[in-house]
Amino acid sequence: MIPAIARDRPIPMSRTVRKARGTAFILLAILATSLGMVALAALLLDVLRDGIGVLSLEFINSFPHYQAEKAGAKSALAGTLWVMSLTAVFAMVAGVGAAIYLEEFAVRNWFTRIVEININNLAGVPSVVYGLLGLAIFVYWMGLGRSVLAGALTLALLILPIIVVAAREGLRSVPPTIREAAMALGSTRWQAVRFQVLPAAMPTILTGFILALARAVGETAPLIAIGAFTTVLFVPTTPTDSFTVLPVQIYSWISKPLPEFRENAAAGIIVLLVVLMLMNAVAITLRNIYSRRSRW
Amino acid sequence: MANLIAEYSRNRRLRQRMREAPILAFLFMCALASIGTTVGIVIVLLEGALQFFREVPVFEFLTGTEWTPLFSNKQFGVLPLLSATVVISFAALAIAVPVGLLTAVYLSEYAPEGVRSIVKPVLEVLAGIPTVVLGYFAISFINPTIIKPLFSTETPFTALGAAMAMGVMLIPMVASLSEDAMRAVPASLREGAYAVGSDRFQVSVKVVVPAALSGIVAAALLALARAVGETMIVTIAAGSIANFSANPLEPMQTMTAYIAQVVFGDTERGGVEYQSVFAVGLLLFIFTLSINMLAQAVLARFREIYD
Amino acid sequence: MVTENFLNLPQTTTAEAAVEPARDATPESVIDVRELQAYYGENRALKDISLSLYSRRVSAIIGPSGCGKSTLVRCLNRMHEMSSGGHVKGEVLYQGENIYGAGVDPVELRSRIGMVFQKPNPFPKSIFENVAFGLKVNGISGNTSERVERSLRRAALWDEVKDRLKQSALQLSGGQQQRLCIARALAVEPEVILMDEPCSALDPMATLAVEELIRELSQEVTIIIVTHNMQQAARVSHHTAFLMMDQDKAGYLVEYGPTSEVFTNPKSEHTEAYITGRFS
Numbered sequence: 001m002i003p004a005i006a007r008d009r010p011i012p013m014s015r016t017v018r019k020a021r022g023t024a025f026i027l028l029a030i031l032a033t034s035l036g037m038v039a040l041a042a043l044l045l046d047v048l049r050d051g052i053g054v055l056s057l058e059f060i061n062s063f064p065h066y067q068a069e070k071a072g073a074k075s076a077l078a079g080t081l082w083v084m085s086l087t088a089v090f091a092m093v094a095g096v097g098a099a100i101y102l103e104e105f106a107v108r109n110w111f112t113r114i115v116e117i118n119i120n121n122l123a124g125v126p127s128v129v130y131g132l133l134g135l136a137i138f139v140y141w142m143g144l145g146r147s148v149l150a151g152a153l154t155l156a157l158l159i160l161p162i163i164v165v166a167a168r169e170g171l172r173s174v175p176p177t178i179r180e181a182a183m184a185l186g187s188t189r190w191q192a193v194r195f196q197v198l199p200a201a202m203p204t205i206l207t208g209f210i211l212a213l214a215r216a217v218g219e220t221a222p223l224i225a226i227g228a229f230t231t232v233l234f235v236p237t238t239p240t241d242s243f244t245v246l247p248v249q250i251y252s253w254i255s256k257p258l259p260e261f262r263e264n265a266a267a268g269i270i271v272l273l274v275v276l277m278l279m280n281a282v283a284i285t286l287r288n289i290y291s292r293r294s295r296w
Numbered sequence: 297m298a299n300l301i302a303e304y305s306r307n308r309r310l311r312q313r314m315r316e317a318p319i320l321a322f323l324f325m326c327a328l329a330s331i332g333t334t335v336g337i338v339i340v341l342l343e344g345a346l347q348f349f350r351e352v353p354v355f356e357f358l359t360g361t362e363w364t365p366l367f368s369n370k371q372f373g374v375l376p377l378l379s380a381t382v383v384i385s386f387a388a389l390a391i392a393v394p395v396g397l398l399t400a401v402y403l404s405e406y407a408p409e410g411v412r413s414i415v416k417p418v419l420e421v422l423a424g425i426p427t428v429v430l431g432y433f434a435i436s437f438i439n440p441t442i443i444k445p446l447f448s449t450e451t452p453f454t455a456l457g458a459a460m461a462m463g464v465m466l467i468p469m470v471a472s473l474s475e476d477a478m479r480a481v482p483a484s485l486r487e488g489a490y491a492v493g494s495d496r497f498q499v500s501v502k503v504v505v506p507a508a509l510s511g512i513v514a515a516a517l518l519a520l521a522r523a524v525g526e527t528m529i530v531t532i533a534a535g536s537i538a539n540f541s542a543n544p545l546e547p548m549q550t551m552t553a554y555i556a557q558v559v560f561g562d563t564e565r566g567g568v569e570y571q572s573v574f575a576v577g578l579l580l581f582i583f584t585l586s587i588n589m590l591a592q593a594v595l596a597r598f599r600e601i602y603d
Numbered sequence: 604m605v606t607e608n609f610l611n612l613p614q615t616t617t618a619e620a621a622v623e624p625a626r627d628a629t630p631e632s633v634i635d636v637r638e639l640q641a642y643y644g645e646n647r648a649l650k651d652i653s654l655s656l657y658s659r660r661v662s663a664i665i666g667p668s669g670c671g672k673s674t675l676v677r678c679l680n681r682m683h684e685m686s687s688g689g690h691v692k693g694e695v696l697y698q699g700e701n702i703y704g705a706g707v708d709p710v711e712l713r714s715r716i717g718m719v720f721q722k723p724n725p726f727p728k729s730i731f732e733n734v735a736f737g738l739k740v741n742g743i744s745g746n747t748s749e750r751v752e753r754s755l756r757r758a759a760l761w762d763e764v765k766d767r768l769k770q771s772a773l774q775l776s777g778g779q780q781q782r783l784c785i786a787r788a789l790a791v792e793p794e795v796i797l798m799d800e801p802c803s804a805l806d807p808m809a810t811l812a813v814e815e816l817i818r819e820l821s822q823e824v825t826i827i828i829v830t831h832n833m834q835q836a837a838r839v840s841h842h843t844a845f846l847m848m849d850q851d852k853a854g855y856l857v858e859y860g861p862t863s864e865v866f867t868n869p870k871s872e873h874t875e876a877y878i879t880g881r882f883s
Contacts, residue, residue: 015708017742022497026406032398033407033415036467040422043464046437047429097326105323117592119330124518124588125581126525128552129337132577135559136340157333164330190316218426221527221552225559247428247528254432254532262436269429276424484724488784490685492737492791493714502740507727 047273051266059267063233064249068260073268075232076249079148080217080275082236083245086152087159087216092209094156095163096198099205102164103171104179104193123161130158131225139226146227149239154222159212166208170201203290210283214276220247246272341581344574348372351568357575363538363554365569372572374579376540380548384459384530385523387544391463393516396470397505400512403471404478405500416472423468431532434461439533449545453535456544461529466519473518477511477598478504510598517591521584527552551576630657633795633825634679635696640853641674644688648674650853652693654844656795661817661826663840663862665833667882670846671854672829673721676797679827680716681709697795714741717788718797722804723780725772725787730764733772733783737791750790758786759816778809782816789820796820798828802835814839833878837866845874 054069062072098115106112134154144150174197182192223245231252232244244252246268253265349357352372360373399419403412439457443449447456481504489503505512535547536557549557558573632655641649649671656662664672677683678691681702694701702712714737725733734751738744751768755761760782764775772783781801788796798817802810817826817839830836836843843866844859858865858874869875876882 015711018495018497018708018710022495025497025501026402029398029402029406032395033402035395036399036422036464036471037415037418039464039467040418040425042437043425043429043433046433050436094326094329097323098330101320101323101327105320106327115327115330118334120592121585121588122330122333124521124525124584124591125337126527126552126584128525128527128555129341129577129581129584131559132344132555132574133333133337133340136344136574137336140565157329160330160333188312188316190319214424218424218428220426220428221531221556224556227559247426250432251428251528251532254428254435265432266436269432272426272429276426280421280424482724484720484722485726487682487685487718487720488724488726488787489736489740490682490710491680491713491718491720492740492787493710493712494737494740495710498740502736503726 044273047266047269049266050263051268051270054263054267055270059264060271064231064252068258068264071253071261071264073246073249073271075235076244076246076268077271078235079228079232079243080245082148082239082243083151083155083223084213084217086148086239087155088209088213090152090156091159091163091212091216095160095209095212096167096205098160098164099167099171100193100198103168104189104197119161119164123165126221127158127219128221128225130154131222133157134222134226145240146242147240148236148243150226151223151228151243151245152239154226155216155219158219158222159216162212162215163205163209166212167201167205170204170208171197173204174200203286207283207286207290210279210286214279214283217275217279218247218272220251223248224251246275337581341574341578344571345578348568348571348575351571352575361540363540363549365558365572370568372568372575374551374576376538377549377551377554377576378579379540379542380455380530380534380538381524381550381552383542383544383548384455384462384534384550385520387456387459388462388466388523389516389520391460392466392470392519395463396467396515396519397474397512399467399471400474400478401500401505404475405496405504419468419471422464423472425465427465427526427528428532430461430465431458431529433464434458434529434533443545447545451535451547453533453547454545455534455548458530458532458534459544461533462523462526465526465529466522469522470515470519473515474508474512477508477515480511480598481507508598510594514591514595514598517587517594521587521591524587525552525580525584527556531556551580555580630660632656633658633698634827635694635699636675636679637694637696639675639678639691639693639695641671641678641683641691642689643686647851647853649678650849650851650855652854652856654856654859656825656827657842658825659821659823660841661821661828661839662842662844663836664827664829664844664846665831665836665877666846666854666857667848667877668831669852669854670848672831672846673799674854675846676718676799676827676829679795679797680713680718682713682718684709714791715793716795716797717791717793719781719784719788719799719801721800723777723784725775725780725783727771727773729769730772730775730783731768734786734790737787741791743791751786754786754790755783757789757820758782759812759819760786776809778805778812781805781809781813785813785816785820789824793824795825795827798826800829800831803831810835833866837862845869845871845877847873847877 059072060077061074062070063075065071102112102115131154134150138144138150138153139146178196178200179192182196183189228244228248232242236243250265250268250272253261253268357372357374360371361375362371362373363376364371403415407415434457435452438460439452439454443454443457485503485507486499489499530550531553534550534553536549536553537547538549539546555573555576558569564570634656636652636654639649639652640647652675664675666672674683679695683689683691691703695703726736731751734754735747738747738750752761755764760779763779772780775783802813805813814835817828820826828840840862842860843862845857845865846854847857849855858869858871865874866878869878
């Protein structure tokens with residue numbers, strides 16, 4: 001039987017307390033949210049203040065120099081372009097290949113499980129450890145030396161997990177009916193993937209790919225580890241040339257004792273951030289084009 | 297007639313399969329590459345570390361409190377590097393976890409769509425800032441304009457300066473992962489809480505946050521792994537002195553910063569100093585891997601509840 | 604509109620007769636809905652709803668899907684405004700006071716008008732914490748365990764869970780979870796409980812248990828239940844409101860009266876068509 005009803009309805013807490021607490025909390029949350037944005041603004045202003053005076057076409061077009069005012073980022077910019085082009089090719093081919101295998105061909109078994117767990121864990125390996133890997137394997141063991149090629153291979157391994165994850169997501173978003181339709185017309189599984197699924201998934205894959213590449217452009221530690229030189233007085237012409245990249249050049253300027261080089265570092269940072277902004281703009285444009293197209 | 301067609305298609309299929317076999321093999325190799333990377337990392341680190349441990353006993357390495365590889369009297373006790381890593385990582389988390397979590401609560405439970413559409417991209421930009429830039433920010437802004445006046449420190453390099461820059465780096469990560477976890481909390485739970493007379497604060501703090509807790513814990517763990525493995529900020533801003541101290545106002549050298557310092561210089565290959573990098577790298581790898589696997593396990597439990 | 608013939612209400616269904624003890628002959632209305640219009644953004648979901656819901660009675664709201672049944676109950680404790688773009692015009696008087704009036708705090712209102720949802724939605728916490736949650740958020744301290752026990756007893760769940768109050772509520776069966784949600788609503792001693800298709804996710808046995816519970820509870824609290832199951836409405840309710848969707852897709856009230864009349868002698872041909880299963 002039901003116990004007798006409690007007519008002593010409890011009195012809830014006062015509305016003022018509720019209101020005050022709610023307001024205090026929302027203010028705190030807004031404060032926290034703005035903290036990240038304030039930090040970003042402070043960082044950008046700080047870098048602009050220090051570097052804008054040095055930044056010029058001449059800065060972009062000069063080689064490093066022992067005198068701060070004559071030093072420039074030409075070889076670093078060229079090195080970044082070189083390394084990134086090769087990294088892009090290696091990482092794209094291997095990343096998309098692995099994704100196609102896992103998503104379109106592999107039977108779910110212990111092997112794919114291990115590959116998946118492995119990819120998750122690789123994404124958490126510190127980048128400097130990849131540098132040690134590159135140093136031991138590419139630089140010494142394979143004898144590539146401190147070359148563009150060794151740097152590109154190291155960075156490709158670093159961003160491989162990110163690209164595999166993005167590419168798998170892209171492939172998964174293509175509905176199975178597309179594959180069935182292609183195979184019903186007599187194409188093989190590979191033909192269905194090559195001519196129907198992959199093109200349909202490409203915008204998503206490319207967006208993830210560019211964001212991963214942007215990550216590689218900003219990486220410093222692994223390239224320091226494989227020994228990107230800090231004073232490179234030429235533009236690399238083959239993949240076996242030695243090189244430096246923007247972040248390493250910036251680091252080298254930061255670590256110089258003379259304060260004038262700080263301004264060079266800041267100017268180099270501005271150049272680096274502009275490069276990253278352009279890459280992000282491309283990724284966002286791709287994403288928008290994709291989402292404007294009708295979804296499945 | 298029927299036989300002919302069967303024969304034709306059999307031949308055609310065979311040719312196709314022959315043509316596609318190398319492609320499949322190649323795709324398989326690509327999938328194998330990720331395993332190869334892991335195996336490569338483990339072998340490289342183990343090999344270097346084993347050579348190092350032939351010179352320096354493991355026990356001495358793990359318990360020594362002096363790290364002086366550049367002095368004539370070389371000491372390889374990793375504790376100063378380890379303590380620096382711990383101090384800086386946790387100081388960074390002490391900033392990033394509360395700020396990131398509050399940001400996530402605000403974005404998930406309070407912010408109007410318009411505000412969200414501004415804050416989210418800004419946080420993404422912040423997440424994309426290269427760490428060398430954050431290191432610069434630490435020594436050119438955080439140290440001179442925040443830490444120096446506040447604590448009247450003398451040195452241009454402090455563990456705290458590096459930790460604050462690292463905190464800034466981790467805020468977007470904690471915020472976005474925690475927000476994802478909170479958004480995965482079903483709306484029915486919020487409704488259930490509102491229906492018994494909760495206000496928005498109570499729904500956020502007493503229902504949504506506890507329900508998303510394992511996702512939030514995983515976010516903090518992933519941030520910790522990032523912090524432990526972060527190299528450039530500490531290399532630039534925390535100084536290059538191995539210092540067995542818990543005082544964040546002093547300069548310190550972390551495990552990652554030591555690795556960067558040695559490989560940046562022209563260290564002779566094969567020397568004990570060169571090998572020490574792999575021993576420290578192995579320790580670093582073990583730490584980050586354990587933290588990551590723990591985070592994955594926590595995350596898997598979280599998905600189990602709501603999928 | 605129905606107060607006149609309410610006095611000589613014949614209680615025909617046997618189940619009701621069983622739980623109908625001597626009680627006040629004149630039911631008083633607790634909630635008066637007046638000219639209520641509910642919107643989702645620009646779209647009107649309900650139009651011109653006016654009806655009075657009676658104290659310590661079970662009122663059922665029935666009608667074809669999409670007719671705004673759920674929206675109507677969600678307007679009664681101001682949950683409707685939690686949906687995106689949700690807003691209302693018109694008045695809902697609760698004990699004579701307009702709940703959409705200027706000084707009314709929806710949070711306070713909801714602690715007096717409880718709600719149970721379509722799918723059981725226990726918090727991923729222990730059974731005890733689930734029931735105690737409403738007490739906690741309303742700042743009610745003292746004899747919590749007593750109140751929890753009483754609520755669980757009233758929800759006819761106590762005997763099944765008394766030995767495992769610390770266990771996660773998610774381990775309970777669907778029917779038990781729903782009764783737990785009812786206990787959770789009861790803990791803050793609401794005067795009214797809104798139930799939005801509380802049995803739609805339950806199996807027949809669990810449904811029976813919840814229906815039994817509804818009849819018992821109706822002796823002390825006012826219950827308003829949305830259901831798409833007409834047999835259920837007939838079994839548990841004293842009054843029935845029938846809603847339908849108009850050409851402009853807004854729901855309107857077709858008929859409201861004692862359940863026995865609505866089911867045996869409907870005034871509207873639409874109602875008759877619906878209850879005889881000619882559309883759904």
